[in-house]
Amino acid sequence: MKFTSPGQHKSVEAFRAHLQSIDPKLDCASELSGAEGPLGAPCTIGDKTIGNRFAIHPMEGWDGTARGLPSDHTLRRWRRFGSSGAKLIWGGEAFAVQEDGRANAGQLYLNPRADVKGALDRLLGEIFEGHAEIGEKPDDLLVGLQLTHSGRFSRPGHLFKPRIAGHNPALDKKFGIPADFPILTDGELEAIGENYVAAAKLAWQVGFEFVDVKACHGYLMHELLGAKSRPGPYGGRFENRTKLFRRVVDDIRATCPGLSIGVRVSIADVIPFTANPRTGVGEPIEWKGEPFDHGFGIDADDPTTFDLEEPLTFLGFLRDLGIELVNLSIGSPYYCPHLQRPAAYPPSDGYLPPHDPLADVAEHLLVTRACKAAFPELLLVGSGYTYLQDWLAHVAEYEVGAKHVDFVGLGRMTLSYPSFPHDVLSGKPLQRKGVCRTFSDCTTAPRNGMISGCYPLDVYYRALPEYVQLQDIKKARRRQ
Numbered sequence: 113m114k115f116t117s118p119g120q121h122k123s124v125e126a127f128r129a130h131l132q133s134i135d136p137k138l139d140c141a142s143e144l145s146g147a148e149g150p151l152g153a154p155c156t157i158g159d160k161t162i163g164n165r166f167a168i169h170p171m172e173g174w175d176g177t178a179r180g181l182p183s184d185h186t187l188r189r190w191r192r193f194g195s196s197g198a199k200l201i202w203g204g205e206a207f208a209v210q211e212d213g214r215a216n217a218g219q220l221y222l223n224p225r226a227d228v229k230g231a232l233d234r235l236l237g238e239i240f241e242g243h244a245e246i247g248e249k250p251d252d253l254l255v256g257l258q259l260t261h262s263g264r265f266s267r268p269g270h271l272f273k274p275r276i277a278g279h280n281p282a283l284d285k286k287f288g289i290p291a292d293f294p295i296l297t298d299g300e301l302e303a304i305g306e307n308y309v310a311a312a313k314l315a316w317q318v319g320f321e322f323v324d325v326k327a328c329h330g331y332l333m334h335e336l337l338g339a340k341s342r343p344g345p346y347g348g349r350f351e352n353r354t355k356l357f358r359r360v361v362d363d364i365r366a367t368c369p370g371l372s373i374g375v376r377v378s379i380a381d382v383i384p385f386t387a388n389p390r391t392g393v394g395e396p397i398e399w400k401g402e403p404f405d406h407g408f409g410i411d412a413d414d415p416t417t418f419d420l421e422e423p424l425t426f427l428g429f430l431r432d433l434g435i436e437l438v439n440l441s442i443g444s445p446y447y448c449p450h451l452q453r454p455a456a457y458p459p460s461d462g463y464l465p466p467h468d469p470l471a472d473v474a475e476h477l478l479v480t481r482a483c484k485a486a487f488p489e490l491l492l493v494g495s496g497y498t499y500l501q502d503w504l505a506h507v508a509e510y511e512v513g514a515k516h517v518d519f520v521g522l523g524r525m526t527l528s529y530p531s532f533p534h535d536v537l538s539g540k541p542l543q544r545k546g547v548c549r550t551f552s553d554c555t556t557a558p559r560n561g562m563i564s565g566c567y568p569l570d571v572y573y574r575a576l577p578e579y580v581q582l583q584d585i586k587k588a589r590r591r592q
């Protein structure tokens with residue numbers, strides 16, 4: 113399908129017309145107001161002030177050492193998070209709480225046989241040094257660590273080694289999981305919960321100010337939220353599906369006084385998509401017949417659309433638990449990448465966009481607005497902004513200014529153009545050559561066993577042998 117990418121619009125008016133053709137409720141600022149405007153306004157949480165409204169999303173690089181420690185690539189990435197000028201560093205990257213819960217062999221993890229505390233200390237140090245490099249003070253910078261167990265998408269070595277919380281016939285079908293595949297026992301879930309607490313303790317000792325008990329993208333805690341068919345105390349009704357999460361939160365609080373807790377959650381979801389074998393375009397997998405009573409935030413009667421009823425209940429549950437920081441994502445990069453990270457060009461395990469990717473950005477914006485309207489007291493970080501390209505800051509300024517969201521999270525843009533927040537806030541012109549054009553190489557490379565990074569635009573990755581390897585893989589795919 114043909115669509116105009118945001119970067120092709122030469123004026124803000126032309127971009128706005130495109131945006132509003134998707135949904136008239138959407139809008140963008142006509143001009144940017146830098147640090148004086150909404151994006152430069154501080155925000156308080158407890159007695160902490162966060163200096164501006166940019167957040168850096170967790171962005172892993174598949175580049176840790178075999179022992180789960182940061183490599184030079186990892187340290188460089190964290191330094192660049194710090195020098196971005198964003199005052200909220202949401203998690204750095206997914207840090208697995210145990211070895212078999214890693215999503216890839218290059219993921220950082222709680223390795224009891226390695227100096228993980230020293231590694232976390234170095235990572236945090238990189239953030240602060242990067243921040244100091246651009247002349248920023250650390251007082252109004254908030255840094256957290258994202259804790260994860262990859263659950264169904266665990267792949268600690270070369271092969272997937274799923275650890276599932278419950279069966280989901282659509283996901284089982286897409287990923288070849290037999291109906292009698294064993295689910296994690298209650299005891300195994302509780303042991304995993306204890307590792308979350310152990311990892312949080314290290315983060316707290318090192319000086320991270322919050323941990324993210326990650327519940328997004330199809331990983332374990334997210335799968336549990338939707339484990340309606342799981343029997344026993346951790347499945348079925350909402351109270352059960354949130355029990356492990358609550359237990360982890362309570363235990364972290366008891367063990368790490370003063371450590372804040374945040375949650376990155378896939379607040380809405382859809383049935384898995386797959387490439388049409390003839391056209392390569394993404395389409396929902398075939399689902400006929402009875403209501404789809406699986407997952408979290410999926411409409412059972414039409415599983416290609418969202419149902420926000422339970423997600424809003426979950427946000428109320430977070431508020432009642434005293435959790436204020438929530439980072440909203442949608443879906444999963446494994447089964448609906450067009451929605452989780454809208455892109456013009458699909459990754460190698462993806463499919464051609466089923467529609468204008470701007471419509472998927474709109475889903476993020478509108479769902480976030482609905483959550484903020486329902487829970488103005490929560491501090492919400494929005495996702496899915498990178499595809500906006502040259503107009504990202506204009507949309508960000510509008511959304512924050514209208515109080516539809518508290519922080520604008522940056523994912524892929526951080527890899528191609530790490531100083532984006534600093535440039536926007538200091539009123540510098542946009543460096544167009546740094547703007548992420550969503551080629552998806554940062555996802556294609558790791559899907560093919562290589563480290564991630566912005567191969568098209570970051571000269572550091574262009575100079576690596578992996579760059580040549582990636583071009584060969586892409587050429588071979590085009591010939592298919």
Ligand SMILES: Cc1cc2nc3c(=O)[nH]c(=O)nc-3n(C[C@H](O)[C@H](O)[C@H](O)COP(=O)(O)O)c2cc1C
Pocket residue numbers: 169170171172173204205206258328376441452453454495496497498499521522523524525554555564565
């Ligand atoms: C290379 C890469 C690494 C990512 N790593 C993580 C991660 O560690 N944890 C996480 O929650 N999301 C991760 N994400 C998802 C991003 O944080 C973000 O949600 C997504 O890219 C959409 O935001 P964007 O449009 O600004 O890129 C990753 C995405 C990419 C492309």
